[in-house]
Amino acid sequence: MNNKVISLTRVIFKNSFQNMETAKSKTENKNKRKIGMIVLYSLIFIYLAVIIGVFSNGLIKELIEINQEQMFLGLILITIAGFVLIQSIFSAINILYYSKDNEYILPLPIKPSEIVAAKTNVLLITEYFIITIIGLIPLAIYGILTSANIFYYISMLIVLIVFPIIPVLLSSLLILIIMSFAKFTKNRNRFQLIATILVFIVVFALSFTTSNTKTTPEELVKMVTEANGLVEILKGTFPTLGMALNGLTNQSVINQILNLSLLVITTLIVYVIYIVIGQKLYLKGAVGNLYSGKRTSKKIDETKMYKKSSLSKTYIGKEFKTLLKNPIFFMQCVLPAILFPILIIGLAFAGIKGEQNGAPIDFANMITDKSSIYIGMGILCAIQFFLMFIYISATAISRDGQTAMFMKYIPVPLMKQIDYKVIPNIIMTTFMSILTIIMVEYLLKLPIMYLVLITIAGIIMGVFQSYISIIVDLKRPKLEWNSEYAVVKQNMNLIWPVILGILNITLIVILTLVCRSFINSYIFIMFITVMYLLLIFIVRNYIKNNVNKFFEKIY
Amino acid sequence: MIKIENVSKSYIKGKKSIDNLNLEIKDGEIFGFLGPNGAGKTTTIKMITGILNTDEGDIFIDGKSIIKQPLEAKREFGFVPDSPDMFLKLKGIEYLNFLADIYEISNEKRKERIESLTKKFEIYDNLNNEMQSYSHGMRQKIIICGALLNNPRNWILDEPMTGLDPKSSHDLKEMMKEHSRNGNTVFFSTHVLEVAEKLCDRVGIINKGKLVFVGTYEEMKEKFKENKSLEELFLEITENEQ
Ligand SMILES: Nc1ncnc2c1ncn2[C@@H]1O[C@H](COP(=O)(O)OP(=O)(O)OP(=O)(O)O)[C@@H](O)[C@H]1O
Ligand SMILES: [Mg+2]
Numbered sequence: 058m059n060n061k062v063i064s065l066t067r068v069i070f071k072n073s074f075q076n077m078e079t080a081k082s083k084t085e086n087k088n089k090r091k092i093g094m095i096v097l098y099s100l101i102f103i104y105l106a107v108i109i110g111v112f113s114n115g116l117i118k119e120l121i122e123i124n125q126e127q128m129f130l131g132l133i134l135i136t137i138a139g140f141v142l143i144q145s146i147f148s149a150i151n152i153l154y155y156s157k158d159n160e161y162i163l164p165l166p167i168k169p170s171e172i173v174a175a176k177t178n179v180l181l182i183t184e185y186f187i188i189t190i191i192g193l194i195p196l197a198i199y200g201i202l203t204s205a206n207i208f209y210y211i212s213m214l215i216v217l218i219v220f221p222i223i224p225v226l227l228s229s230l231l232i233l234i235i236m237s238f239a240k241f242t243k244n245r246n247r248f249q250l251i252a253t254i255l256v257f258i259v260v261f262a263l264s265f266t267t268s269n270t271k272t273t274p275e276e277l278v279k280m281v282t283e284a285n286g287l288v289e290i291l292k293g294t295f296p297t298l299g300m301a302l303n304g305l306t307n308q309s310v311i312n313q314i315l316n317l318s319l320l321v322i323t324t325l326i327v328y329v330i331y332i333v334i335g336q337k338l339y340l341k342g343a344v345g346n347l348y349s350g351k352r353t354s355k356k357i358d359e360t361k362m363y364k365k366s367s368l369s370k371t372y373i374g375k376e377f378k379t380l381l382k383n384p385i386f387f388m389q390c391v392l393p394a395i396l397f398p399i400l401i402i403g404l405a406f407a408g409i410k411g412e413q414n415g416a417p418i419d420f421a422n423m424i425t426d427k428s429s430i431y432i433g434m435g436i437l438c439a440i441q442f443f444l445m446f447i448y449i450s451a452t453a454i455s456r457d458g459q460t461a462m463f464m465k466y467i468p469v470p471l472m473k474q475i476d477y478k479v480i481p482n483i484i485m486t487t488f489m490s491i492l493t494i495i496m497v498e499y500l501l502k503l504p505i506m507y508l509v510l511i512t513i514a515g516i517i518m519g520v521f522q523s524y525i526s527i528i529v530d531l532k533r534p535k536l537e538w539n540s541e542y543a544v545v546k547q548n549m550n551l552i553w554p555v556i557l558g559i560l561n562i563t564l565i566v567i568l569t570l571v572c573r574s575f576i577n578s579y580i581f582i583m584f585i586t587v588m589y590l591l592l593i594f595i596v597r598n599y600i601k602n603n604v605n606k607f608f609e610k611i612y
Numbered sequence: 613m614i615k616i617e618n619v620s621k622s623y624i625k626g627k628k629s630i631d632n633l634n635l636e637i638k639d640g641e642i643f644g645f646l647g648p649n650g651a652g653k654t655t656t657i658k659m660i661t662g663i664l665n666t667d668e669g670d671i672f673i674d675g676k677s678i679i680k681q682p683l684e685a686k687r688e689f690g691f692v693p694d695s696p697d698m699f700l701k702l703k704g705i706e707y708l709n710f711l712a713d714i715y716e717i718s719n720e721k722r723k724e725r726i727e728s729l730t731k732k733f734e735i736y737d738n739l740n741n742e743m744q745s746y747s748h749g750m751r752q753k754i755i756i757c758g759a760l761l762n763n764p765r766n767w768i769l770d771e772p773m774t775g776l777d778p779k780s781s782h783d784l785k786e787m788m789k790e791h792s793r794n795g796n797t798v799f800f801s802t803h804v805l806e807v808a809e810k811l812c813d814r815v816g817i818i819n820k821g822k823l824v825f826v827g828t829y830e831e832m833k834e835k836f837k838e839n840k841s842l843e844e845l846f847l848e849i850t851e852n853e854q
């Protein structure tokens with residue numbers, strides 16, 4: 058890696074993260090805000106770390122009891138591989154192709170291989186942030202609980218640094234291949250979108266189904282009875298997983314070193330192959346050419362051309378058009394609402410269903426039972442979890458960028474426009490809630506009355522999330538951006554829907570625990586619905602009363 | 613008619629970007645707003661259109677206060693902002709229809725207006741394309757068409773000629789003349805002094821947030837007792853006020 062690559066990496070990285078702070082007026086005290094932000098992010102980090110820590114602690118202890126603690130290492134490594142694979146698909150397409158710095162980098166005398174290497178470095182660095190949370194903490198806890206020696210911790214660090222590289226390279230390579238085809242298609246934006254979604258689904262499905270490899274009952278018995286036998290199931294799921302696992306756990310140090318070396322060498326070979334192919338494909342793809350608008354030579358259909366419709370319809374239509382026609386906005390704001398429920402619930406239950414020989418689990422008679430309140434809680438928490446990924450409201454104003462001032466000079470009340478901007482979010486969250494319920498029903502078979510109630514509760518929660526998210530954007534809109542990616546990815550405002558989501562989940566869980574002894578499932582769901590209705594009323598009124606103040610800084 | 617009364621505005625505390633501005637643009641008048649970069653033209657226009665709040669003072673459009681009756685006031689003007697890069701993902705026709713729905717224009721009326729305006733500016737054939745594919749001048753033209761769609765009595769245009777080709781620029785000037793002849797108001801900012809001189813009934817010159825001259829070109833020459841070109845006078849006026 059030469060100096061050019063390193064400095065290019067630094068520039069791209071800085072450039073993509075300097076915009077993270079939201080726009081603010083010059084009068085505000087910068088330092089105070091900065092400290093506040095740091096404190097906030099540390100708190101979030103600690104919160105996540107504690108949750109993951111507690112979870113790991115419990116799981117490891119259980120596994121130690123049945124002599125299968127190495128299974129934990131396997132699970133964590135699989136999670137890392139799956140997570141990095143999926144996450145990198147989106148970041149790869151954005152960092153390699155949609156980033157505006159291409160306009161400045163491409164005219165410079167830099168070799169394609171160097172650009173690809175630098176951009177891949179940026180991809181990797183971003184992944185390492187997440188790996189600290191989902192990898193480092195659990196593996197360190199594992200070390201403590203199994204009273205591992207210093208060599209474990211050294212191998213742990215090596216594995217955490219080296220192991221995620223191949224998943225990143227794989228996703229990135231897939232994107233490079235797709236994009237080199239994009240050149241030949243007519244409607245480039247749409248092609249990229251569909252192709253990316255397809256790759257996403259394929260990778261997602263693969264990373265789950267490979268963990269369900271078939272084993273014969275005899276083998277299974279052997280694995281379960283043997284100490285740490287179960288982990289063998291996982292070793293075949295990802296090419297370098299076995300090396301990483303053996304590097305972490307093998308009895309003899311020599312063997313561990315051997316496996317770690319193997320891991321490093323394999324990764325190096327893949328890296329070299331990746332760079333060789335990557336530099337060939339990169340410039341062939343649609344780099345720098347992605348922002349061309351669509352031109353149709355079709356004559357305008359005069360009968361349809363001038364069609365008066367209600368303001369609400371056109372305004373919401375306009376919001377949807379800008380969301381759908383912009384691949385980045387679409388992928389980040391709309392797509393998760395559709396993909397996440399299907400994939401996560403579907404695949405998570407695929408295993409359970411397999412064991413039940415395909416018959417849905419019958420919860421119909423359980424539902425009146427007091428303990429069934431947990432089913433309601435689970436579904437609501439799942440819905441709330443998916444809600445956190447729908448950013449339409451949370452970026453409603455920011456997405457307009459400099460055009461946001463348009464809202465202020467047209468003769469339409471601001472609150473009305475806010476409602477119009479929230480509605481696409483409500484539509485998507487409603488769609489998502491219904492999808493989630495359908496998936497759950499397919500797998501669990503709940504009584505119809507209960508389903509209806511819980512669907513309503515989910516929709517109401519979505520409405521609440523939609524309104525409360527737009528407050529975040531109204532308070533600190535990010536209007537000065539030069540790439541769509543900055544709005545939906547490098548926008549620290551987006552941490553708020555996650556915080557609010559986590560708080561909401563916590564609230565639902567606490568309410569469940571409080572209510573479980575004296576309220577049945579039906580009443581509980583109705584209670585939650587009414588509570589959120591009330592909250593919506595409060596939040597919307599708050600926006601309404603402060604709408605002029607919010608818009609003061611948009612000009 | 614546009615009336616600006618004792619308006620002040622500062623973006624940063626203690627530094628007035630607009631300092632006690634008073635201005636009245638009468639019906640049937642084309643008013644040119646001149647001033648060096650950063651003088652406060654866009655700031656003034658943003659306050660007239662309600663994009664920016666005033667710190668002090670009030671602004672009336674056809675007698676309706678932009679502060680107290682914002683919705684009524686906003687119905688009285690058409691506005692062309694200084695940057696035409698808006699809603700680039702929409703097709704031209706979608707943008708115009710969107711505006712027509714905002715201003716509640718009937719089907720027949722919008723057909724007639726859209727056709728006549730876009731044909732005049734020669735972008736009719738591009739209406740079915742996304743605005744992202746438009747050139748700078750074409751974007752400027754479609755924004756102008758949008759602003760004039762509901763035939764507002766007051767036109768407020770921030771540097772409308774930038775990026776327009778000679779013919780479109782000429783057409784726009786003719787339209788402004790005709791509009792004022794019908795008893796309406798045109799208020800626009802520009803850096804092209806020649807346009808201001810030939811087109812405007814009156815000009816206002818603003819420098820560092822203060823209005824330093826209002827009147828006709830003749831009055832300007834009289835006031836400074838010199839028979840110089842508008843360019844020379846402009847440079848002199850804005851220089852003296854250091
Ligand atoms: N968003 C802002 N924040 C802080 N100050 C601003 C902002 N916008 C404008 N200003 C300041 O206000 C003053 C007037 O700016 P304005 O944009 O009105 O000038 P202008 O006359 O339109 O100039 P130009 O001819 O370049 O368009 C300038 O000193 C400028 O620095
Ligand atoms: Mg200006």
